[in-house]
Amino acid sequence: xxxxxxxxxxxxxxxxxxxxxxxxxxxxxxxxxxxxxxxxxxxxxxxxxxxxxxxxxxxxxxxxxxxxxxxxxxxxxxxxxxxxxxxxxxxxxxxxxxxxxxxxxxxxxx
Amino acid sequence: xxxxxxxxxxxxxxxxxxxxxxxxxxxxxxxxxxxxxxxxxxxxxxxxxxxxxxxxxxxxxxxxxxxxxxxxxxxxxxxxxxxxxxxxxxxxxxxxxxxxxxxxxxxxxxxxxxx
Numbered sequence: 001x002x003x004x005x006x007x008x009x010x011x012x013x014x015x016x017x018x019x020x021x022x023x024x025x026x027x028x029x030x031x032x033x034x035x036x037x038x039x040x041x042x043x044x045x046x047x048x049x050x051x052x053x054x055x056x057x058x059x060x061x062x063x064x065x066x067x068x069x070x071x072x073x074x075x076x077x078x079x080x081x082x083x084x085x086x087x088x089x090x091x092x093x094x095x096x097x098x099x100x101x102x103x104x105x106x107x108x109x110x
Numbered sequence: 111x112x113x114x115x116x117x118x119x120x121x122x123x124x125x126x127x128x129x130x131x132x133x134x135x136x137x138x139x140x141x142x143x144x145x146x147x148x149x150x151x152x153x154x155x156x157x158x159x160x161x162x163x164x165x166x167x168x169x170x171x172x173x174x175x176x177x178x179x180x181x182x183x184x185x186x187x188x189x190x191x192x193x194x195x196x197x198x199x200x201x202x203x204x205x206x207x208x209x210x211x212x213x214x215x216x217x218x219x220x221x222x223x224x225x
Contacts, residue, residue, distance in 0.1 A: 034214070041218065043216045046213040046215065089153070096207055097155050102151050
């Protein structure tokens with residue numbers, strides 16, 4: 001059974017701070033790693049899909065890296081803003097399924 | 111325009127009732143999914159359909175029955191609702207089956223409360 005873990009569970013930062021969090025997954029039978037941003041009562045929004053070891057993706061102030069050999073991905077947010085407050089989910093693709101972690105809940109205070 | 115839309119968004123119902131949640135996607139995708147957010151906040155796959163054909167059926171009670179009248183729709187019917195069925199149910203779709211470079215697009219979720 002594929003187990004995807006995220007840390008920390010929650011994070012409180014001040015506006016302007018940069019932050020990062022981790023997604024760990026089994027490195028065997030790896031297909032792809034997805035990051036989603038999810039605000040309550042809204043659809044989880046796809047941020048990145050990464051497939052190759054060493055992949056780095058960037059979208060505005062948010063970026064992500066992937067290490068498939070050791071089984072982890074980092075998500076970075078530079079200069080956090082209050083509108084970045086959300087739960088950030090990672091999911092590892094195994095065959096036809098996406099297996100999700102429990103997410104990191106980020107709150108950015110003005 | 112909402113890409114993946116599911117209705118109702120909120121549903122409160124009594125134990126023993128039968129209810130359905132509908133899902134439609136206008137993205138032209140051929141694969142659709144139902145996920146359940148469990149008590150530990152995990153999003154877990156329940157079912158997946160590709161071109162109206164069931165391809166994933168996780169260990170879900172047979173009180174849950176998905177129906178896909180066409181590839182743009184995947185409805186979830188739940189018989190004899192139990193308290194433990196209270197959860198948020200997410201519909202999703204993707205262009206072709208995984209694995210490939212495709213992402214999954216989610217609806218906003220349907221909050222089901224069984225009392």
